[in-house]
Amino acid sequence: MKVTKFSLKVIPCHRRILAKTIDTDLEYEAIGIDLAKNCVSAALLTTDGEVICIDRLDYSELEKSAQTLSPTTFAMEPCTEMNYLVQKLEAWGHRCLIIGGKNVRDYIESHFSGQKTDLNDAQALAFLTQDTQLRTITAKDLEQQKYASLTTLREQYIKQYRQTIVSLKGICQAWGLSISKGISGKARLKELIENQSNFPSELRAELINMVAHAQSAQRDLNNITKTLVELAKKDKACQLIQTVPGLGPICSCRLRATVGDIKRFKNPKDFPAYYGLVPISIATGHNEKKGKITHRGDKTMRSLMVQGAGCVVIMATKGTLGSKQLTKWILKKQKEKMPWGKLVCAVAAKLLRIVRAILISGKPYNSKIAGVARCSLPQAA
DSSP states (O other), X not given: OOOOOOOOOOOSOOOEEEESSOOTTSOEEEEEEEEOSSEEEEEEEETTSOEEEEXXXXXXXXXXXXXXXXXXXXXXXXXXXXXXXXXXXXXXXXXXXXXXXXXXXXXXXXXXXXXXOHHHHHHHHHHHTTOTTOOOBOOOOHHHHHHHHHHHHHHHHHHHHHHHHHHHHHHHHHTXXXXXXXXXXXXXXHHHHHHXXXXXXXXXXXXXXXXXXXXXXXXXXXXXXXXXXXXXXXXXXXXXXXXXXXXXXXXXXXXXXXXXXXXXXXXXXXXXXXXXXXXXXXXXXXXXXXXEEOOOSOHXXXXXXXXXXXXXXXXXXXXXXXXXXXXXXXXXXXXXXXXXXXXXXXXXXXXXXXXXXXXXXXXXXXXXXTTOOGGGSOOOX
């Protein structure tokens, strides 16, 4: 059983006070806020060791108070409202910490007997700010938020299109109309439905509406893809990322949205771990084995990396991959009978390590040295 340790500073007093508003005349060590759609629950840690709890506080009241408060630390969990609020708070001189939900749950389990309420969440966040060993999440700036929103919308259009097409095919097949695979079958959907004589007139009309919905989703998907391609052309980081095999404009835009400051990844292995592309380590006694990948971090980014890595593996197998070193490494893993899924994840992790290297150096991908161990490179005199 994994035990989470918290290195917290001892607070002289844990007297809890219920309040309705934030007293801007007091100084606070930290303020934990549990975000909801229309309001927040807040726990304010004073320099005197008191904990002032506010059960429901409107966003407008929070922002008004934050503007007049002396600089302090705000802590919150990651959610949709987070980035916008962090940008405002930091502009007013406050420090913001984004703390993962697992850390909050562990703290509540050990300090609040597992009683997970909005106020307990806020108190846990306030106290966790004093853990010097705690790993926090980096909030997105405006540019990152733009790329993240556009790539998320693109994923939604893909889902809408796929779901509509699959539903259409299923209903048509139930009435004896088989739709062929590929673009040609999808392009003739409306014509095929109109010419199918055994469709009831009411059903035919609804199916034609579904076809129109699928075509609309496809147009939206094409438009947003063009927008992302144009954005990637103008962004230096995206251009560098696209020099890596298997990574195109969509993948580079999503990386641009999620990376932030690349220098915060001190170790090359930290970067793929950030996207959940490293195996879980299971150690018992003197035995250690690797499990499945952790699946942590951004799901969309992980999916795009796996798709890109799959293309790289296919190119290496066909002998069309530009990098000899990368091709040699992939063919070696295939010779060792590494399963496809494991190989693709390993290649995705390797590509991310390459991305980290080129973003730090500011130089494009060099196929002559990629995949070569650092110790084998010529040393400077």
